[in-house]
Amino acid sequence: MKKHLKNTGLTLILTFLVGGSAFGQDPEFTQFYANPIYLNPAMAGTHGCPRIALNHRNQWPSLSGAFITNTISYDQYSNILHGGIAVQVTNDMAGKNTLNWSTINLAYSYHLAVTREFSFLFGAQATWNQKFLDWGKLSFGDQIDPRRGFIYQTGDLPRGNILDNGWGTRGYFDVSAGIVGFSKNFYFGFAAKHLNKPDESLIIGTSRLPMRFTGHMGANIVFGKQSQYRNQTSLSPNIIYTYQDGFMQLNIGTYVKYGVFTAGAWWRARDAFILTIGIDAGSFRFGYSYDVTISKLTNASGGSHELSMAFLFNCRDKPKKFRTISCPSF
Template structure:
């Protein structure tokens, strides 16, 4: 019981004091979540499905689902998108559901240089199952059994609030770069009225990458693509650096990323594998934990599916997006 109590308290500190967003490792397989400027950058209407199970050894500790749709709108010279997400934390102790609309405007600076600017607006519903929390006065010190305790119920055990974000990105030849800012209004997620300690900090993301073509040397020479990438996140006092590399060859893709929580020990090595076809892309990734949490967490698993609809492809050169 003591271990369970300590775990719950640690989770509450992370969720309500430092307030951080859900984490995905297949960054470009959930492009709208990475940056709203990615809206409408595929050459055909696109569905994206994402599932992530973090620390599965402890049950459904952190489970994230995401569904999105976006497409290019020629008459608006931009893209429109919609996304729904559900995040379950600590085996359902905290549930977060969001719905967002996206819009991006595409600017052709020259034949080699493109820019996109994106907006995100939505609604978030967050619920805390306060009745499942166990406090010290509820635990019998002799036999470990629990009984109802004396505590003030949370006034805001469920919250609904608007949320907004912006982003911009560019492509010059085979190089791409961008930034996004989420939670512009820093919504208050305090579970007690007047607490003022649960504001969700703005999340700043900076990303950049490139695609270069290489050639196998040997009897069976084949062309393949190498794509180095860097992604930096900052939210409140939390900063994270991700360094990665994709290798793409015809219908197969592989990738490896290194994740470092700045100021702390290395966090994880991320291994990815995917299959790419004209109409769909499917990917799997595994986060191998490098920190002392390795024995507790058993890493993380993530699956993504991107499906492209049939129809007329717009002729605008889309921004280059790595496959996974």
């Protein structure tokens, strides 16, 4: 019966996700700055030269039907456009791919030097979303026998836009925007996603994707000077706050960097304690983080694993009047 209860729980979750009156929420990442375009479209081109970033997250692997999310992005600064351009592809799977959400977005960020020490980035993003639902993997209440579990055929038929293979699908367009301000050792930003509140319902009816607001702020404190005999040490405290349709998330943490090595610790209010390690080898970066669940799911979730990789390339034409933001890499 424990297995049946788990399946029933997943069914109820998916029912709310696809229902006409339900609201979806975006996938989460905990290596925020290793996925800069996802955090804030204004971060496009902040490395200057071309950058490719890959991110993988396995959330709650001990539960049946864990959330698996992957992203890949490319961005760089353009002298002609006086700003950064970026393209990112995201895929999120839930319930053993019962629900699949894929997106592709294009972002542009205008880089404005306000003074000799302070700059603003203004970003805009356009995204195409495509959602899929495998009706064949869903279970419903009329299939349950109180003693023997799921033994009956359901009378609930697929509805909405149904493909030949029986999958439900929905495509929609949304827009986002962001702003970042930074000086040599301080930065802050704000991003607003789904500004047009698109309809994401996979069945008959309307389900508006609520706007998502993110505010982030941090600093980079350097200790000592780097030389050929001694590595430089830096401390980077950060705070990130997210709000979406009544759901609020507060992340407070810090990174410590020594030479090529980075270690970080974060606290997500009432939910998780996050540990991060990373290596920055110049042209290549790698990071790993683990979310230690401290909510009521502690004994069942298995935490969350996240991996990130970034490849940083040299430029043929060096960016002119370009300023690098000193935010962390992981």
